[in-house]
Amino acid sequence: MVYDAVRCVLPGEEFRGNADKSIPSDYFSAMLPGSAVKAEPVPDQLPENGGERKRKKKMRDRNPIPQIKDIHEIRAQFPLLAASGLVYLDNSATTQKPECVLKAMEDYYRNYNANPFRGLYSISEQATEAYEDARRSVSDFIHAADPSEIIFTRNATESLNLAAYSLGELLLKPGDEILVSIAEHHSNMLPWRLAAKRHGATVRYLEPDEEGLFSAETLENALCPKVKIAAVTHMSNIFGRVNDLKTFAEICHENGTLLAADGAQSVPHIPVDVQDLGVDFLAFSGHKMLGPMGIGVLYGKRELLTRMPPFLSGGEMIDMVTRDRIVYADIPHKFEAGTVNAADAVGLAEAVRFMENLGFDAMQEREEALTRRALEGMKAIRGVRVIGSGKARDHHGILTFVVEGVHPHDVAAIMDSEGIAVRAGHHCAQPLHAFLGIPSTTRASIMFYNTEEEIDRFLEVLSSVRRRMGYGG
Amino acid sequence: MADNSTFYREIVIDHNMHPIHKRGLPDANLVLEGVNPSCGDDIILQLKVEDGIIRDGAYTGDGCAISQASADIMLDMIIGKPVEEAKRLSALFLKMIRSGVTEAELEELEEAAALQDIAHMPSRVKCAVLGWHTMDEMLEE
Numbered sequence: 001m002v003y004d005a006v007r008c009v010l011p012g013e014e015f016r017g018n019a020d021k022s023i024p025s026d027y028f029s030a031m032l033p034g035s036a037v038k039a040e041p042v043p044d045q046l047p048e049n050g051g052e053r054k055r056k057k058k059m060r061d062r063n064p065i066p067q068i069k070d071i072h073e074i075r076a077q078f079p080l081l082a083a084s085g086l087v088y089l090d091n092s093a094t095t096q097k098p099e100c101v102l103k104a105m106e107d108y109y110r111n112y113n114a115n116p117f118r119g120l121y122s123i124s125e126q127a128t129e130a131y132e133d134a135r136r137s138v139s140d141f142i143h144a145a146d147p148s149e150i151i152f153t154r155n156a157t158e159s160l161n162l163a164a165y166s167l168g169e170l171l172l173k174p175g176d177e178i179l180v181s182i183a184e185h186h187s188n189m190l191p192w193r194l195a196a197k198r199h200g201a202t203v204r205y206l207e208p209d210e211e212g213l214f215s216a217e218t219l220e221n222a223l224c225p226k227v228k229i230a231a232v233t234h235m236s237n238i239f240g241r242v243n244d245l246k247t248f249a250e251i252c253h254e255n256g257t258l259l260a261a262d263g264a265q266s267v268p269h270i271p272v273d274v275q276d277l278g279v280d281f282l283a284f285s286g287h288k289m290l291g292p293m294g295i296g297v298l299y300g301k302r303e304l305l306t307r308m309p310p311f312l313s314g315g316e317m318i319d320m321v322t323r324d325r326i327v328y329a330d331i332p333h334k335f336e337a338g339t340v341n342a343a344d345a346v347g348l349a350e351a352v353r354f355m356e357n358l359g360f361d362a363m364q365e366r367e368e369a370l371t372r373r374a375l376e377g378m379k380a381i382r383g384v385r386v387i388g389s390g391k392a393r394d395h396h397g398i399l400t401f402v403v404e405g406v407h408p409h410d411v412a413a414i415m416d417s418e419g420i421a422v423r424a425g426h427h428c429a430q431p432l433h434a435f436l437g438i439p440s441t442t443r444a445s446i447m448f449y450n451t452e453e454e455i456d457r458f459l460e461v462l463s464s465v466r467r468r469m470g471y472g473g
Numbered sequence: 474m475a476d477n478s479t480f481y482r483e484i485v486i487d488h489n490m491h492p493i494h495k496r497g498l499p500d501a502n503l504v505l506e507g508v509n510p511s512c513g514d515d516i517i518l519q520l521k522v523e524d525g526i527i528r529d530g531a532y533t534g535d536g537c538a539i540s541q542a543s544a545d546i547m548l549d550m551i552i553g554k555p556v557e558e559a560k561r562l563s564a565l566f567l568k569m570i571r572s573g574v575t576e577a578e579l580e581e582l583e584e585a586a587a588l589q590d591i592a593h594m595p596s597r598v599k600c601a602v603l604g605w606h607t608m609d610e611m612l613e614e
Contacts, residue, residue, distance in 0.1 A: 406538075407536060407537035407538060408537075409512055409537040409539070409597065409600065410481070410537050410538045410539070413481070413594070413597065414481065417481075424512075425511065425512055425513075426513070439513040439535065440512065440513045468481065468486075469481070469486060469489070469490070469538060470486040470487065470489070470490040471490075
């Protein structure tokens with residue numbers, strides 16, 4: 001491997017970011033449709049890349065995962081689902097973990113745990129290799145142009161804090177504006193608000209229609225030359241609706257605006273191609289896609305990440321430090337200060353392999369069928385209203401609802417008493433609830449490993465909630 | 474499956490659906506809003522206190538059945554009682570939920586005893602104690 005513990009700094013190899021608060025004028029033109037200009041070619045940092053691929057393929061062959069023909073075979077691979085009999089419908093909060101993910105992490109700690117990038121001995125190099133392998137897996141999964149565009153963080157929240165902090169430092173000036181959709185999870189709203197406050201910029205909100213749809217026209221109308229950044233979710237954690245980020249990115253870029261997207265709900269449920277979407281940043285969490293808690297990802301375009309100053313500073317993010325000079329490491333390491341989370345990265349890579357083996361076609365087909373079953377059933381229950389679109393395919397497994405006259409916490413407690421896990425509250429989207437005029441909601445969220453029987457059980461209990469709370473008895 | 478719906482007893486359901494003290498109290502001399510920001514429970518407690526006696530009380534607000542019923546039950550218990558007695562009952566209620574009480578103490582808590590199982594559901598404890606906490610704060614001042 002090429003990861004030496006101490007890297008030499010060649011003369012003139014300084015951090016390329018600078019204090020010039022602007023994006024080069026050709027940055028946006030390079031991204032406009034029809035433009036022949038592409039992002040700069042990425043030097044091949046890993047000469048033995050081909051060997052890596054082969055090794056990865058071999059690992060995959062050793063762990064064949066059955067397709068979703070037999071759902072019970074799939075569920076058997078999730079120890080918690082297999083053991084508990086729990087009807088788990090809180091998958092938007094976090095998913096359960098398959099055995100292979102748990103094993104991969106255990107294998108890391110049992111057999112090759114060492115501080116990556118640091119040790120000049122074999123297991124440290126093995127740990128480094130596994131960590132960088134994980135980065136390549138994630139990079140391939142979302143079709144990034146290069147693995148160096150994948151920054152490992154703790155979770156989507158940290159990813160968005162990184163993006164907001166560093167991008168704010170790079171380009172925000174007093175009087176600038178940041179456009180944030182009102183449907184954002186607090187994690188893609190508060191970091192931008194704080195960045196705006198630090199730099200004397202202001203935040204404006206983009207509002208959806210009542211079905212949770214953000215139209216291209218709304219975005220176009222909201223943009224003006226002052227808007228430097230737009231923060232929009234790829235898939236709402238309340239509506240389940242997917243925003244047309246490809247169109248949004250084109251509109252934003254024509255206006256000289258960068259687009260930062262929250263992919264925490266989309267990456268686990270629909271195929272995501274960041275190059276096709278054209279987003280400048282995409283954040284997501286490992287634990288919502290069968291991976292462990294404590295590992296998240298920020299995808300960022302190489303050109304931007306290279307120019308952005310670091311977020312956290314300290315160990316392993318530098319090339320050289322003297323008394324009065326710092327030369328930062330190249331991306332991604334510039335943004336990964338301190339000992340990295342190798343074990344969880346390995347777990348996430350295994351989760352990605354699990355999902356790739358099942359295939360999005362199969363997962364989506366199941367999730368949509370289950371969503372349809374649930375939505376149609378819910379529509380038939382008196383006093384239950386589902387938030388957002390009336391069409392199952394717009395929900396991607398996320399069904400947020402209100403039960404007339406019954407507080408969501410009471411709904412969730414009744415569900416819990418019947419062994420059904422759902423979420424209740426504001427789901428970290430208070431401004432959206434205020435916009436909708438609903439104090440709080442209950443949310444059932446579906447994963448491919450859920451079953452028709454589970455949906456039916458959920459519907460049966462849901463239909464009894466109002467009666468149990470003293471209505472219409 | 475553990476039946477943790479035991480706190481949705483008839484007493485709680487009934488106080489939530491048909492509250493006795495959910496109304497305005499124009500001649501209240503103590504008014505305080507209690508909020509659980511994380512779940513949106515919100516009550517405005519109003520008391521009329523004269524000569525150290527709680528002459529009357531009422532509440533308005535929104536929230537889950539536990540928070541609303543608990544406030545209603547509390548008012549039932551404290552109206553007409555001396556301030557010191559209300560404080561003592563409040564301490565007893567909190568003790569019931571935090572560490573448990575004796576049979577005799579449970580008797581004293583009357584209908585509020587229906588909420589003792591809330592202790593098994595830590596996320597709901599703040600709903601049950603909202604009214605009591607709000608009253609404690611009011612009577613401190």
